[in-house]
Amino acid sequence: MTATSEPTARPRRPRHPDSDGTPRGSSAGRAERAAQRVTELIESVPPGSRLGTKEELRTLCEVSVGTFNEALRLLQARGLVTVKPGPGGGMFSAEQSPMVRLGNSVLALDARQNDVADAVRIRDALDPLLIEDALWHASPADIAGLRRHITAMEHAVTAADPVAFVHANWRLHAAIASISPNALLSSLYTHLLDLIEGHTLSVLPASEQPLGEYIAHRHALHRDLVDALDRRDRDEALRLISEHNTTLAADEDPAARR
Template identity: 70%
Template structure:
């Protein structure tokens, strides 16, 4: 456990407290980069004071840092936060997470994600189990409910979760990790521009729903030509 105060929920990513937690995590990440692996960074309280955030916000900061594989926590006298040993995979993920929230960065992330989509579809064609396909249909059902209810933000979230579920099918840890890191980057920096609940959905959204339904049908039939055609159409019209 990182503390008694709860960390922020994923649904709260667009709130100022999380932005402060992310900024604090970035600040400590710079400290980690300037030290040797295993070096002591300071106590929790020292680092919290250095970042100028509340206890609850620092709990979330610590969760972010641990998820990135940047720090380890040791209890007792002489304990505190220490710079973690980082594998090449962790360094790759941290490079993605360190991207700025500028529009050009998000656009680049979308471009790279789109380039990886056909690889993930190839893996899904070969490796998707009946349970995996049932899970994809569940995700599609959430998209359909959001479209029916006119909830554009929920539709986009459900769309991202569907693509994350497709990525999870891949047996390739490098491809899976890179894709999911890019998806997290895109999601966390797009929340502030999503339309609010109750806004009318254009025909385009319903077309996207039909495209994803066709894609899952093609995966279930193991129809490679149709699945690849649809994922290219998905990325061209996104």
């Protein structure tokens, strides 16, 4: 065909999309399939198992270096693999499990999952002490600061962003802890929050209830808690913090409560 002739080439064969709608021939599609192949390998071995070197797994997946690096990024973002350098290093199945619950979601944790579960239990036990201190010691400026965190939680609800909601929630509780004149109590609580946040990989759905509805309910509960602190309503504040820590199904493990 010359440069001036009408294009009469046969039509292109359409590329079949992957399950997520990504064309199979695209780089993103190849990376997703490579990630899926490694995921299948992960599911066949115990947590913490060595999967092989990056080059061995790239060869197994039959993709280019760039495509495999993208697949590795997907796997790490999902908390499925860890990469260890040096002799004996390589890619390992992550020692992680969804241990800490946020209503109908779970916080997927890294290898410190047992530490985090213990931290949540201790944090829940300390909440009433910090509420008592906040009832006595919160200044108008403190209450205004708490309301800013409530607003951040509201924005996360509106944006349907459970990750932002969880982090705004933690910042609210850290601000309540900072009101306490008991430096040891405040420091311990803040350390527990840092441990939980530092080892949380993601927020994942875990039940039939829409996650948006649940975080909206939790936002309202925390808003009411701050209102009770502002009114110095001890009975209501303690009732709300009890509800905060006991609103999960009775058959759930309390050690896994968010």
